[in-house]
Amino acid sequence: MKADNSSAMTAGLASGALVFDQVSKQYGSVTAVDNVSFSIPKGDLVTLLGPSGCGKTSTLRLIAGLEHVSRGRILIGGQDVTRQSAIERNVSMVFQSYALFPHMTVQENVAYGLEVGGARKTEAKERAIEGLRLVGLADFGPRLPSELSGGQQQRVAVARALVLEPQVLLLDEPLSNLDTKLRRRVRDEIREIQQRLRLTAVYVTHDQEEALAVSDQIIVMNKQKVAQQGSPRDLFETPADEFVADFICDANLVAGELQGEACEIGGIKLQLANPRRYRGAVRVAVRPDAMRLRPAAANDPLVGAVLHAAFLGTEMQYTLASPLGELFVRQAEVRRPLAVGSSVAIDFADHGLCVVGGQA
Incomplete structure (x- = not known):
């Protein structure tokens, strides 16, 4: 699905859990995102896929509120969040680098966002324990991050995001620091958790196999625009143009x-x-x-x-x-x-x- 200026498309987009409506982002004379429109249904995992510099990470940062749009609108759960700050949006991000505090235990890391958000310590602890159980790390709460493998640290980062109960879960190249065999196992675990909890999720990667494996839909980006949006099978079997055919297949x-x-x-x-x-x-x-x-x-x-x-x-x-x-x-x-x-x-x-x- 390519960006479209019609009012009919804008009306159709509005039913999604996450909506980009003709969004552009510019840094001076440089365009990072160029008139991008898409809609993500509630409970779907949608991957932003494309080469370096295509605009996928900038798009994720716009969803998170870490950057603000130059033109267009962003809606989450039907609410216009275009001018809201990151802290006002009900989203959580899993970063490429895990971003765990090395001096805190695993449980303290998971509870940290809840405590900053005003939750009582007892409530934050209970929810952190439940979050670790969801990702299969129920017995790892007392450990430090340095005592965990890379895959386990990534699951802690996922648990920390999940306990905030976001409307949209954002994952920024979450497996890039893992070896090939571990990448496959952790991606399957992330997909299983997302489907079990029916989370709306946006996943950024440049890895075609990873995108095909985890996604309900894929949005292929090229030169700061949407080149094609569809199911993994649709994109693999009927690419829209030469770029998508070359990049996906x-x-x-x-x-x-x-x-x-x-x-x-x-x-x-x-x-x-x-x-x-x-x-x-x-x-x-x-x-x-x-x-x-x-x-x-x-x-x-x-x-x-x-x-x-x-x-x-x-x-x-x-x-x-x-x-x-x-x-x-x-x-x-x-x-x-x-x-x-x-x-x-x-x-x-x-x-x-x-x-x-x-x-x-």
Whole structure:
């Protein structure tokens, strides 16, 4: 969903638990967020995904009230919070760096925000204990943060945010300091807690796999704007343009020619599910897993040469030189890898191809 100036869209946005209505943020002549509109339903986890400098962190800070909008409106729970300070908004943030106080115990860290907010010490303690139970750390309250692993410290940071019972939970690159295996486990734990408590959450990451794994919806940002919003499956299978196809799917972008209902790519005619009413010359996104390779024969229409081959345990990854340009291919067959320098026939699967540009 791209930003739209229509009153119909503004009316439709207003039903969300969190609404951005034509929001822009400028620092002097620099635009950090450019006319962004979206709506997040109550209880959904929505990820802001994009490369560095695309505007996703600035958007999160605008939600938190750590920065104020230059134009537009922000609504939380139907209330206009555009001019409210961070402390006036019912949101909590889990920071990339955990931001735990090293001299306080785990329980004291979790209770800290409640006490600052005016809760009695006994109430803050009870809620902190419950928060630690929610994240599976019920027995860790007396410990110092230095006695915990990175994953455990991140769960303490989540508990500290949860006990404040926010309308919106914000997570800023929460797994970036963890190793690969731990990232997978902690992301699953965060998603399970969010779904169990039906929290409305906004999650910022630049990691495509992480976004696909945890999100109800993904908002892909590019050049300070919304490039596309949709479910993980929608974005993966039907990217809106070349940027989304490349960023989400690591897709190969190749030339094709629409001929009625068929699309010819490299001399091979294919039936694509979504030609998007284009005609003539088009750009087609081809996912790396949507190509099939075998040793070339004399009559094969599309032939390439293996430039590079990498064994990754469960798959082979190949870089090919071809008439379509350089192609990146993933193959599940690892027992009989193709040799570097060999000539291979290239064919296409019945999935993983999408028209992303051309003449309407």
